[in-house]
Amino acid sequence: MRGCWDRLMRLPNDLNKMGVLLSRVNNSRRGNSSEPVNTSQTVSRICVREVNNDHSSIIPVQNNERVLVPASPVTTYVERGYVSSQQVYNLLSAEDGQPALYDPYYILILDCRSTERYEESHVVTARAAVTVIHPVLGCLISCIELQKYSIILLYAEEGCSPVGSVKARKDSPDLLHCFFQLSGLGMDPVILLGGFSTFRAFYHFLCTPRMVLLEPERHTLTIYPSEILEEALYQGSASQASDYRIIKNLHITHVVNATANCPDAFPNMLCYLRLCLSDDAQQDLVEALPLASSFINSALRAEPAGRVLVHCSVGRSRSSALTLAFLMEHRRWSLLHALRWLKEKRACSAPNVNFLRQLLIYEELLFGSKLTSLNDILR
Structure with missing residues (x-):
C-alpha cells in the first residue's frame, strides 16, 4: 500500500506515458450556452497542476494525520409505487448490450x-x-x-x-x-x-x-448518458460524448475521456481531461483516479457550476472506475456504497476486477482502513 501512496503523491512529469491530456477553453462559454465556441485561445497540453490540485483529503496513514471520515449516501425518499423524474430518465437511458428502450x-x-x-x-x-x-x-x-x-x-x-x-x-x-x-x-x-x-x-x-x-421507430431514438448526480454528473459512451444534441441538452461543460483511441469531440467548446486507458488486467489507475476525481470536483464546484460527462467506449468499466473514485473521495462514500449508488443509476456499470482491486487500495488510502472487501462487491 505504501508503494501506491508514494506514487499517488509523486505524479510524474511525463504523463504522456498514461496519455493524460487536458484541453482548456475560455470559461466564459460555460453555463447554458447551446452553441459551440470558436476560439483561437484553445490550448491542448499536458497539465497536472490544474486538474490535480485537491489532494488535501488524501493523507498518508503512516504519518498519523487526518483521513476521510466515511459518510453514507443520502437519498430522496420516494414512496413505494412511485418513481421520480430522474429515475424515469435513467430508465429511458438504460443500456445492457443495447439500449433497453429499443425493446418494445x-x-x-x-x-x-x-x-x-x-x-x-x-x-x-x-x-x-x-x-x-x-x-x-x-x-x-x-x-x-x-x-x-x-x-x-x-x-x-x-x-x-x-x-x-x-x-x-x-x-x-x-x-x-x-x-x-x-x-x-x-x-x-x-x-x-x-x-x-x-x-x-x-x-x-x-x-x-x-x-x-414499434421497434424500428425506437431505434431512431437518442439514448442519453445516465445521470449519476442530478444535473451534475453523467456517465456514458464515446458515441454519446460525440453527439452534439446530447451535449447541448444536458448542458455539459466538462468531459473526462477515458478511451484509448476516441478523440475529444468538441475541443473548442468543452473542457476535457483525456486519460488514455485500456480496459484490461494490466492497466494502472494510480494516477488516473486522483486526476479524474479532482477534475470532476473542480468542475462541479466552479462558478457557475459545470456539468461533467465521464465516458469510455461503452460506459461500463473505465468510466465507472473514475466515477467511483470521485464518489469515494468527494462524497466520502465507501467503495461498496459508491458502487451501489452507481449501479442504481446505471445498471450496466461493471468495472473489471483489476480496477476494483485498485479502487479498494484507493479506498484504504482515502479512509485509512479497509471498508470494503472484494467479496462484498463481487457477490
Whole structure:
C-alpha cells in the first residue's frame, strides 16, 4: 500500500506515458450556452497542476494525520409505487448490450391525461392511456400481453398525492382508474412523481408529440448518458460524448475521456481531461483516479457550476472506475456504497476486477482502513 501512496503523491512529469491530456477553453462559454465556441485561445497540453490540485483529503496513514471520515449516501425518499423524474430518465437511458428502450416490451408508459394534451407532447414512447385502459370497455390488452412488459409507468399532468386519497381522486381520476384496473389484473404499475409537468421541466428533450411504439421507430431514438448526480454528473459512451444534441441538452461543460483511441469531440467548446486507458488486467489507475476525481470536483464546484460527462467506449468499466473514485473521495462514500449508488443509476456499470482491486487500495488510502472487501462487491 505504501508503494501506491508514494506514487499517488509523486505524479510524474511525463504523463504522456498514461496519455493524460487536458484541453482548456475560455470559461466564459460555460453555463447554458447551446452553441459551440470558436476560439483561437484553445490550448491542448499536458497539465497536472490544474486538474490535480485537491489532494488535501488524501493523507498518508503512516504519518498519523487526518483521513476521510466515511459518510453514507443520502437519498430522496420516494414512496413505494412511485418513481421520480430522474429515475424515469435513467430508465429511458438504460443500456445492457443495447439500449433497453429499443425493446418494445421494456417499458409501457401510459399517459393518463386528455387526448389533446397527449397529442401536444408526451414522454417518449408513451401511449394514450385510453388505448390500453378504456374508461368503459376496460383493459384493451390481454393480461398475457401486459405481463410481457418489464415496467408499467403511469402519469398525469401533475400530482404527488397518495394513490386512493381524496385529493388524488379529484386531481387525476383517469390515472387512478388505470392504476386500479392494472392492479386488479395482477400488474404492479408505478406512478411518475410530480407528473408530466415535472418531468418535462427537467427533461424536455425526452418529450415529443410523435407516437413512437414499434421497434424500428425506437431505434431512431437518442439514448442519453445516465445521470449519476442530478444535473451534475453523467456517465456514458464515446458515441454519446460525440453527439452534439446530447451535449447541448444536458448542458455539459466538462468531459473526462477515458478511451484509448476516441478523440475529444468538441475541443473548442468543452473542457476535457483525456486519460488514455485500456480496459484490461494490466492497466494502472494510480494516477488516473486522483486526476479524474479532482477534475470532476473542480468542475462541479466552479462558478457557475459545470456539468461533467465521464465516458469510455461503452460506459461500463473505465468510466465507472473514475466515477467511483470521485464518489469515494468527494462524497466520502465507501467503495461498496459508491458502487451501489452507481449501479442504481446505471445498471450496466461493471468495472473489471483489476480496477476494483485498485479502487479498494484507493479506498484504504482515502479512509485509512479497509471498508470494503472484494467479496462484498463481487457477490
